[in-house]
Amino acid sequence: MKKIPISYLRHPTHLLSLGFGSGLSPKAPGTFGSLAALPLWYLLQYLPPSSYILAVVAAFVLGIYLCGETARALGVHDHGGIVWDEFVGLWIALFLLPQGWYWVVAGFALFRLFDIWKPWPIRVLDAKVHGGLGIMVDDVLAGFYAFVVLQLAFLLL
Numbered sequence: 206m207k208k209i210p211i212s213y214l215r216h217p218t219h220l221l222s223l224g225f226g227s228g229l230s231p232k233a234p235g236t237f238g239s240l241a242a243l244p245l246w247y248l249l250q251y252l253p254p255s256s257y258i259l260a261v262v263a264a265f266v267l268g269i270y271l272c273g274e275t276a277r278a279l280g281v282h283d284h285g286g287i288v289w290d291e292f293v294g295l296w297i298a299l300f301l302l303p304q305g306w307y308w309v310v311a312g313f314a315l316f317r318l319f320d321i322w323k324p325w326p327i328r329v330l331d332a333k334v335h336g337g338l339g340i341m342v343d344d345v346l347a348g349f350y351a352f353v354v355l356q357l358a359f360l361l362l
Contacts (some may be wrong), residue, residue, distance in 0.1 A: 206281075207231055209279065219275050246296050260296075261293060261296050268340075272341060293348065294351075295313065299355075
């Protein structure tokens with residue numbers, strides 16, 4: 206994987222797409238990006254559901270631009286250091302999360318599982334959709350899968 210110069214963090218677009226530097230981790234940048242998304246989620250969770258959805262949709266649309274620009278600058282589609290998609294995916298997974306730290310841990314783990322495993326149609330979309338949208342779409346679906354599993358678990362428990 207191409208090493209990202211730390212100077213990229215001086216540019217606001219790259220600063221965000223690289224998850225405030227969390228994507229520069231030499232190992233497991235997606236996991237570190239997801240961890241970096243948690244403090245912002247902590248603030249988001251206090252919004253009314255409609256405002257939360259609007260914030261996540263805005264972050265998704267912004268992410269198409271951010272991730273696409275950083276990928277172009279790096280010359281690498283979906284470089285592992287681009288983690289804004291992990292931010293948005295995790296926020297989707299943790300939407301309407303029941304109270305309790307164990308739900309946060311479960312949501313985090315499920316999101317990472319689906320993001321790494323890429324079950325159908327995530328793997329297909331990841332291969333076929335390019336640019337910023339392609340970078341964002343697989344994590345959005347992974348977040349949605351994790352959200353559904355969490356909500357079903359809550360209903361069943």
